[in-house]
Amino acid sequence: MNLENKRVLVVGAGVSGQAVSEFLLRKKATVTLTDSRSKEQMGALAEQLASQGVTLYLGASPVVDQENYDLVVVSPGVPLTVSPVVQAREKGVPVIGELELSYHFTKSPIVAITGTNGKTTTTSLIGQMFRDAGYQTLVAGNIGLPLVSEVEKYTEKDVVVAEVSSFQLETTEQFRPRVAVILNITPDHLDRHGTMEEYSRAKARIFAHQQAGDWLVLNYDDPITRDFARKCQDRVIFFSRQHILGQGSFIQEGKIMVNGMRGNYEITAVANLKIPGGHNLENALAAAAVGYAMGLAPADIAQTLVSFMGVAHRLEYIATLNGVAYVNDSKGTNPDAAMKALEAYDVPIVLIAGGKNKGVSFNNFAQKIREKVRVLITVGIHGYQIEEAARQQGFTNIFPAEDYTQAVTLAYQQAKPGEVVLLSPACTSWDMFKNFEERGELFRQLVLELGKE
Incomplete structure (x- = not known):
């Protein structure tokens, strides 16, 4: 793929879009980057990209046709229904992703x-x-x-x-x-x-x-x-x-x-x-x-x-406090992942779950909650959906929390020696955090602070 002097539009200024823009510049392409955020919302990032030689088109969509662009590279977090991608496909401009x-x-x-x-x-x-x-x-x-x-x-x-x-x-x-x-x-x-x-x-x-x-x-x-x-x-x-x-x-x-x-x-x-x-x-x-x-x-x-110990935010052991193990499974961003986390333990579980739903049902998850969980603590914009699904299964030992500080405090108060406090949200983090890593890091921090009391 020869990119020299090619006019390339990058759609989305996240981690992938930034990396693509820098790569294209190294290949001597002419790079334009568009993002739904304004220049003010992007702040220093916009200034950094512009200083590197990227033309910015922020807060609105550019006109995409073969007269303006030779290639469109769309970031994975950007739906293919956005205007620049739709225009490119209609006008015969190739559309690919970073992969x-x-x-x-x-x-x-x-x-x-x-x-x-x-x-x-x-x-x-x-x-x-x-x-x-x-x-x-x-x-x-x-x-x-x-x-x-x-x-x-x-x-x-x-x-x-x-x-x-x-x-x-x-x-x-x-x-x-x-x-x-x-x-x-x-x-x-x-x-x-x-x-x-x-x-x-x-x-x-x-x-x-x-x-x-x-x-x-x-x-x-x-x-x-x-x-x-x-x-x-x-x-x-x-x-x-x-x-x-x-x-x-x-x-x-x-x-x-x-x-x-x-x-x-x-x-x-x-x-x-x-x-x-x-x-x-x-x-x-x-x-x-x-x-x-x-x-x-x-x-x-x-x-x-036999030596691999796992990865951060995926059934990651944090600490044992007063005989209770605290486990970070913030990577459990859908019900099936959270169900697998619940199945990993043979002791009663105090579960923290909730966040932004991705359009899926919590019914099977609720059945697994009834089977494996002693206390459910819900949090996040769609935590109430998990609570409703659990109540339909006859599970009632539920404590809604306003934020993660309250959720961890409730878990600490409710958990008994020999049990596991498990963060496995069954939802994305995007209602409250930038990503699941940030959510997991906060959970770890809050648990470790409990251990200092």
Whole structure:
């Protein structure tokens, strides 16, 4: 992709948009950036971008046609229904995202991971697995570091491990990972995609351009992901914690096994894993399948699986106060993720949940609350929806909180020794925070302050 002197419009001035703008400038493109925020709202960021040579079009939409622009790069957080993107497609101006742009400048084989839940943990685990095996490894993408900022530093001998979201995959055209992983698909982001069919279709773009020699790793226990195998049967590796597989990774007699053309290998005992919960066992199985597909030795796969401690904001242990364990699962931004967090514990739970709903139902989540939770503390703009769903299930031990300070205080007052206080919101953080990391950091801070009293 030759970008020199190309007129490129970047839509969205978030982390991805900023990284794309800087990358395009290095490639000697003429860069315009548009954002719905005004210059005053963007403040110092607007001044910084302008000083770098980016033309800013803020607070309104520019006219997009072939006379003005050669390419539009849209940030993943920006819906494809915004005016610049709609105009570009109507006028025949190519529209891609940062993931597609990065792909054109990537020399390394790519392992790409998507799914509704578990992406960050699995991406981090796989990245660590390749590093432990001696590879120079870039771990980037939806996990927080834009790929476009780093991919050119890595060679054909290295590995890129990328977490990719449905938003990023929507704007791919040629993106082709050596190994594509789809962990699971459950209702999420329906406020953006509209239907489960459209959401699943976006996820499936991760393997749309794969060819002979590439691999697709799928969850055999998830009916939606299992069905994808019909489209590319000759290069699928399944993983399952419920079935013994002819080819793939699975559990047999308490051990993680990998079976394939190179034989049947024992990796390690399930009991040796440090990350808790059945969902994390699935993540480990997916990682083992990737390692096998990429030719790693069983011992190298095992070394990482038994030493990996997890990631921040995903069932992250914070402290034990008065016999109560406090756990940060701020990354649980949808009901299915929060349900998996609840299933990870066999003791009574004081649950803090709520935030901004993404257009999904809380009914199944409420059933799991009735089964696993002793006290529910709701917070955030749609916390009341979780309360209503729980009450419909006959669960009434509920305490609404105005903010996180009150929520943590209530949890501290209600929890009993031997129980777990779990932040697993089942919602995004966007009603009160910039992102789930900020929410999790505040929870950690509030818990640690309790320990000083």
